[in-house]
Amino acid sequence: MSEGVEWAVHSCLNLTWLPSGQAVPAAKLAAFYGLPAAYLNKQLQALARAGIVTSTSGPRGGFQLARSPETITLLDIVVAIEGADAAFRCEQLLKEGPGADPTVDYRQSCLVSQAMSRADLAWRKELAGQTLAGLKAQVEQRYPATPGNTVNRFTALRA
C-alpha cells in the first residue's frame, strides 16, 4: 500500500483539531512530520478530488476538511489515495481453462475470486467502521495532551 495513505490519515486527523474554517497550507501539514511538501500536496489533491477536503488558493489559503469528521471513514481516505480497485484483481484465468464459457464473467463466478473478494470486503468493512471522529475521540481519551500540542505546533510553524 502507498505510503501516502499514512500521511493522509494523520494529516486529516490533525485537521480535526484545528478551529473550523481555518485552512492550512500543505507546506505546514508537511513540516508537522518533516515530510516532502510537494508530494504531500499531491496526496491532498487526491483527497480534494474525493471530496474529503477542500482547497483554497492564495494567501491564508490551504486545505480544510470538507465535511464533518463523523462522516469521513478510514476507507474513504484509503480509497481516495489508493483507488477503488480491490487488491486482488481476477484476470479470469478460467477463460483459458478447460470447459470455459466465453459468455461467463469469471470475476463473478470463479470461486477463487469470490473467496478473495470476501476477504477484501471484510477489510473494507473494518475500515468503513472507523470514522475520523471516532479516531479523534480515542486519541483524546488516551493522550489528552495531543489536541493542545497539535495546535501549538501549527501556530509555531506559522513563523
Added chain:
Amino acid sequence: MSEGVEWAVHSCLNLTWLPSGQAVPAAKLAAFYGLPAAYLNKQLQALARAGIVTSTSGPRGGFQLARSPETITLLDIVVAIEGADAAFRCEQLLKEGPGADPTVDYRQSCLVSQAMSRADLAWRKELAGQTLAGLKAQVEQRYPATPGNTVNRFTALRA
C-alpha cells in the same frame, strides 16, 4: 497485489485433482492457462520455500503439494508469494510529531496503526478460513465436470 497469487492459487487447486505422488512440471502448469512458464516457475519456487509444494528435478519431476489440502489455506499461499508484511506499514510519523517519546514503538501504540492492523487482521482471518480442500469441494459441487476436465487437459498436454 501481485498477479502471481492468482496463478499460484489456481495451480495449487489444479494439483489437488491429480493423483497423489505425481509431479507436474512448471511448463505444464503454465500451459494449462497459457501463462509464461519461466515466471510461473518463479512463483512455484516461492511456494516450495514456504513448504506448500515440493519440487523434484529431472525427468518425471516437477511440483506436487507438500501436504494435505486440508492444511493449506489461502493465506498460506498469499503469504508465500507476497511476503508476510502487512499492506499498511506504519512509518511511525508520530516520532516526528509533538510530544513524541523516542522510547515508544509507535507501530504498537499509534491508534491509526492499530486501526489499520485490525482491518488487515480481518482480511487475514477470512483468508485463513479458506482451505484448499474447502475450495476444492466447493468447485466439485458447483462444477462437477472440473476434476475430469482438469486431468484430461493435463494428460493432453503430455503430448
Added chain:
DNA sequence: GAATATGTACTCGGATACACATTGTCCGAGTCGATGCGG
C-alpha cells in the same frame, strides 16, 4: 477620508524526472531414466 486600481506574495495544480518493485527471460547445475556393454 473613502473607493479604486495596482502590485505583490502566497497557494494550489498539473506537468515533468527519478527510483524501486514487479514482471519477464535466459542459461547453468543437478537428477533421473534409458541405453548399451560386459559378465
Added chain:
DNA sequence: CCGCATCGACTCGGACAATGTGTATCCGAGTACATATTC
C-alpha cells in the same frame, strides 16, 4: 539373461533484463491581501 556404467534429456534454481507503478520535484495559473493613487 542380469547388473552396471555411460549417456542423454529433462527439470528446477537462481542470475540477468524490461517494464510499470509509486515517489519526488519543479514551475506556472490563480487568488486574496496590502498598498498606493485618485476623487
